Amino acid sequence: MAMDWFFILQLLMSSVFLLVILCRYRAAAKSKKTRGRSLGMTQWPIVGVIPAIVSNIHRIFEGVTGLLALSHLNYQCRFWFAGFRYFITCDPANVRHIFTSNFENYPKGDVFAQMFDILGGGIFNSDGEKWRRQRTKAQMLMTTPRYRGFVERSTLEKAENSVLPYLAHVAGTAGATCDLQDVFMRWSFDTTSKLVYGVDPGCLAIGLPEVPFARAMDDALRTVFLRHIIPVTIWKAMRRLDVGHERKNAAAQRTADSFVAATIASRRAAHRKHGADKSAADLLSSFICDEEVADDPDADQYIRDMTLNLLVAGRDATSSALSWFFYLLATNPRVEQKLLEELAPIAARKKPTGGGMVAFEAGELKNLLYLHAAVCECLRLYPSLPMEHKAVVARDVLPSGHEVRPGDKILVFNYSMGRMKRVWGPDCREFRPERWISEDGKKLRYVPSNKFVAFNSGPRTCLGKEMVLVQMKVTVAAVAWNFAVEVVPGHVVEPKLSIILHMKNGLLVRVKRRSGNPAAMTSRQQ
Numbered sequence: 457m458a459m460d461w462f463f464i465l466q467l468l469m470s471s472v473f474l475l476v477i478l479c480r481y482r483a484a485a486k487s488k489k490t491r492g493r494s495l496g497m498t499q500w501p502i503v504g505v506i507p508a509i510v511s512n513i514h515r516i517f518e519g520v521t522g523l524l525a526l527s528h529l530n531y532q533c534r535f536w537f538a539g540f541r542y543f544i545t546c547d548p549a550n551v552r553h554i555f556t557s558n559f560e561n562y563p564k565g566d567v568f569a570q571m572f573d574i575l576g577g578g579i580f581n582s583d584g585e586k587w588r589r590q591r592t593k594a595q596m597l598m599t600t601p602r603y604r605g606f607v608e609r610s611t612l613e614k615a616e617n618s619v620l621p622y623l624a625h626v627a628g629t630a631g632a633t634c635d636l637q638d639v640f641m642r643w644s645f646d647t648t649s650k651l652v653y654g655v656d657p658g659c660l661a662i663g664l665p666e667v668p669f670a671r672a673m674d675d676a677l678r679t680v681f682l683r684h685i686i687p688v689t690i691w692k693a694m695r696r697l698d699v700g701h702e703r704k705n706a707a708a709q710r711t712a713d714s715f716v717a718a719t720i721a722s723r724r725a726a727h728r729k730h731g732a733d734k735s736a737a738d739l740l741s742s743f744i745c746d747e748e749v750a751d752d753p754d755a756d757q758y759i760r761d762m763t764l765n766l767l768v769a770g771r772d773a774t775s776s777a778l779s780w781f782f783y784l785l786a787t788n789p790r791v792e793q794k795l796l797e798e799l800a801p802i803a804a805r806k807k808p809t810g811g812g813m814v815a816f817e818a819g820e821l822k823n824l825l826y827l828h829a830a831v832c833e834c835l836r837l838y839p840s841l842p843m844e845h846k847a848v849v850a851r852d853v854l855p856s857g858h859e860v861r862p863g864d865k866i867l868v869f870n871y872s873m874g875r876m877k878r879v880w881g882p883d884c885r886e887f888r889p890e891r892w893i894s895e896d897g898k899k900l901r902y903v904p905s906n907k908f909v910a911f912n913s914g915p916r917t918c919l920g921k922e923m924v925l926v927q928m929k930v931t932v933a934a935v936a937w938n939f940a941v942e943v944v945p946g947h948v949v950e951p952k953l954s955i956i957l958h959m960k961n962g963l964l965v966r967v968k969r970r971s972g973n974p975a976a977m978t979s980r981q982q
């Protein structure tokens with residue numbers, strides 16, 4: 457019961473913050489005669505709009521997007537009690553300033569590290585020299601041709617041996633439905649675990665075994681999200697008292713720690729017994745063999761933090777991107793058709809693999825413009841990290857003219873950036889891969905990273921970007937070519953309240969094996 461009361465308290469504290477944001481949104485909406493676009497909140501005596509806000513908390517991304525559209529891409533919110541000094545932005549000029557030109561003034565900050573305590577002292581949580589050293593090391597290991605080859609091979613193997621057989625199994629069952637988001641979360645846990653630890657835990661096996669680590673990560677990330685909108689003093693008190701989501705988070709950390717510790721210990725044991733495995737390309741093996749890391753007195757803690765950070769990055773962000781991709785494809789038959797037409801000439805040259813299905817190698821897909829454009833377009837509309845958090849070291853004036861001071865928190869809303877007419881034009885909400893391709897259809901357009909923020913911008917740009925593009929293209933091509941995917945009618949797709957843009961209700965789809973030449977017949981015709 458105590459847990460329920462603290463959950464209600466969490467919601468109320470969050471709603472005070474949302475109250476400020478959404479009331480401002482409503483006022484702006486009224487003044488611009490756009491009442492129809494407001495969230496339709498009812499005013500109650502004493503509690504005002506709080507009940508409406510609590511029931512709308514899951515719509516925070518759209519609420520903030522509406523607010524930013526009406527307040528010229530930036531919104532400053534300073535509130536009287538501790539922890540509420542926010543600057544919210546999706547302004548490309550401010551993003552360039554914060555992430556690149558004046559990078560040193562905008563670290564992630566101590567509060568970020570405390571909020572993401574599950575990640576320990578890993579790369580996501582570090583600033584300054586500690587971050588620089590980790591980034592250099594991770595970048596060195598992740599950009600070798602050996603590692604790239606490993607990514608390409610294991611992604612193709614996973615598509616051929618797990619994803620396609622699992623979907624074929626679903627297609628053969630009565631109803632032929634599955635939660636595609638769950639499939640991709642299992643897929644990405646398996647593939648990232650293989651790349652980081654050299655072990656595929658088999659989460660995508662037929663029968664879909666329960667994975668405590670995956671559940672633990674969901675609990676931890678939900679807590680991190682709530683920590684962004686609950687005053688620091690409140691969530692820290694809850695952590696000390698071990699109640700509500702903080703209690704779940706503590707349990708999640710124990711689960712994650714024991715999984716990672718056991719994996720490191722067994723790899724070290726194998727390393728001691730048989731010596732370095734020269735053929736192993738996974739990151740854990742590389743860290744264990746690295747002399748610089750071995751000299752670190754806290755080597756195990758360093759490896760724990762580094763690998764767990766990479767695992768979290770890979771599992772959650774990539775599965776979110778793939779889920780939204782298939783949602784967009786299922787609801788945009790025109791794009792699906794063009795994608796299949798682009799794949800058709802390659803498929804025609806290939807021999808079908810097991811079960812008569814076709815999987816594509818990374819090298820075969822790397823020059824496909826439409827596939828690349830569609831993946832970027834998906835991430836523009838549904839960036840896996842919907843917002844990013846920055847601290848302020850010294851007083852500064854942003855290109856938008858806003859002043860920020862030490863102690864302010866900056867929230868960059870990646871989700872809103874892709875939905876701003878003044879950034880992406882009047883059709884910004886449409887899924888239109890063509891916007892990424894030059895008019896003559898021969899090359900990709902250059903889009904600066906302060907406008908396409910899905911992979912971050914500046915010195916902290918995502919280290920997994922190239923690898924993710926390979927993984928997404930191989931998986932998208934294999935699934936889209938062999939299966940018609942349709943969202944089950946009536947299933948509501950909406951973002952979940954989380955630090956990663958997962959879908960609240962999953963993605964319930966009906967899966968059908970394609971036959972003949974899929975490019976000649978779209979899913980809706982089959």
Ligand code: HEM
Binds near residue numbers: 766773839920
């Ligand atoms: C669709 C998938 C992905 C997206 C959209 C994405 C996006 C991002 C974003 C927005 C950041 C900045 C986060 C922050 O500063 O708080 C980031 C950082 C990072 N990403 Fe990714 N990411 C994806 C997948 C991956 C994968 C698969 C890996 C590697 C396993 C990876 C490795 C990293 C690392 C190491 C950083 C930290 C960089 C630094 O702080 O210097 N990412 N990513």
